[in-house]
Amino acid sequence: MISFDRVSKVYESSGQSVHAVEDVSLTIEQGEIFGIIGFSGAGKSTLLRLVNMLERPTSGIVSIDGKDITSLSTKELRRLRQRIGMIFQSFNLFHSRTVYGNIAYPLKLAKLPKNEIKRRVTELLQFVGLEDKANYYPEQLSGGQKQRVGIARALATYPDVLICDEATSALDPETTSEILNLLKKVNKEYKVTILLITHEMHVVKEICHRVAVMEKGKVIEEGTIFDVFTRPKTKTTQNFVRSVINDHLPESVIAKIQNGGLIYRITFTGEATGQPLLSYIAKHYHVDVNVLYGNIIELQGILFGNLLVELQGEAKEIQKAIQHLRLQVQLKEVESRAS
Structure with missing residues (x-):
C-alpha cells in the first residue's frame, strides 16, 4: 500500500x-x-x-x-x-x-x-x-x-x-x-x-x-x-x-561461576518452551545445569524462550548433553564476558 x-x-x-x-x-x-x-x-x-x-x-x-x-x-x-x-x-x-x-x-x-x-x-x-x-x-x-x-x-x-x-x-x-x-x-x-x-x-x-x-x-x-x-x-x-530481553549477565554473576563451566545460550520456540529439556539432560548425562538467566515472551502469538545456562561436569558428558539439546533447540556457546 x-x-x-x-x-x-x-x-x-x-x-x-x-x-x-x-x-x-x-x-x-x-x-x-x-x-x-x-x-x-x-x-x-x-x-x-x-x-x-x-x-x-x-x-x-x-x-x-x-x-x-x-x-x-x-x-x-x-x-x-x-x-x-x-x-x-x-x-x-x-x-x-x-x-x-x-x-x-x-x-x-x-x-x-x-x-x-x-x-x-x-x-x-x-x-x-x-x-x-x-x-x-x-x-x-x-x-x-x-x-x-x-x-x-x-x-x-x-x-x-x-x-x-x-x-x-x-x-x-x-x-x-x-x-x-x-x-x-x-x-x-x-x-x-x-x-x-x-x-x-x-x-x-x-x-x-x-x-x-x-x-x-x-x-x-x-x-x-x-x-x-x-x-x-x-x-x-x-x-x-x-532492552526487552535483558539477558546481559552482571559482573557479580559472572564472578560466581565456578569450575570454569561452559555458558550456552538456548533459544526455543513454540511447543519446545514447555519441554523439561534441562531436567532431562541433568538426569541422563550427569551434567549440572546452572540457569543464569531465563525469559519466555510471546511474539505474534508464538512463544519464544531464551536461556543462559552454565553446564558443569565431565567434558564427555557435557558433549553428549549438548548433542541432545541441539536436536531440540538452538544452542550457542557464549563468552561469559560478552553475554
Whole structure:
C-alpha cells in the first residue's frame, strides 16, 4: 500500500548536506501495523513526513496504492491528506475547544453537514471510551485521555492510514498499554494501516507485525517482529532487543561461576518452551545445569524462550548433553564476558 523506492531527503545546513533519509526502500502492506524504530536523529520522523508530503524527497519515489504521490497537485495532495490521520507525542489538541470540538474540527474543514458531524463524533467518542468527556477541555483530561481524543480526531475523516509519531512516549507504562490496545482495536475493526515510529522496543513488540530499524538515515534491518527479536543481525538492533530481553549477565554473576563451566545460550520456540529439556539432560548425562538467566515472551502469538545456562561436569558428558539439546533447540556457546 505504501512504498518507498530508494528515497532520500537531504537538507542543506551551513553549506553542508545533511542526509536525514538515505536510499530507503520499504513496503508497508495494507492493513498491517508497521513499526520504524531508531534512536534520536535516525531519520524516523522525516521518513513519516514524506508519506503525506509534509516533506518532499530529494530523490526516489513515495507511492500509495501504486501511485507516485510526489507528482500530485496541491488539490490532489489535500485529498490524499484526508486519507492519512496523524497522532502526535504532544497530542496537538486545541485547548480552546472541547473534546467534541477537537474531534469535529477536521469534519468541519471537510464541510460535512452538522448531523453527520454529530453522528461521527458520537461514534468515535464511544469507540475510544470518552462518551462522558464530550464537553471537557483538554486541560481537564489525563495524558491517556488526551491521546484518546487525538486518536478519535485522526480517525474522523475515515483514513486508510494512521501515522503515529512517538504516540506513547509521554505516557506512563499502564497508559501506554491501554493506548496500544486501542490502536490494535483501530487496526482490527477499522482495517486501518498503521505506520508507527518509536524508540521504545517494547512498543514495537506489543503492537507491530513488522519493523524496520533505522540508523543515520538508513534502514539497517527489516523483518517480522518474530525474526527481528529472535535473530537480530546488527549491533543496533541487538541493543534494542536487549532492552526487552535483558539477558546481559552482571559482573557479580559472572564472578560466581565456578569450575570454569561452559555458558550456552538456548533459544526455543513454540511447543519446545514447555519441554523439561534441562531436567532431562541433568538426569541422563550427569551434567549440572546452572540457569543464569531465563525469559519466555510471546511474539505474534508464538512463544519464544531464551536461556543462559552454565553446564558443569565431565567434558564427555557435557558433549553428549549438548548433542541432545541441539536436536531440540538452538544452542550457542557464549563468552561469559560478552553475554
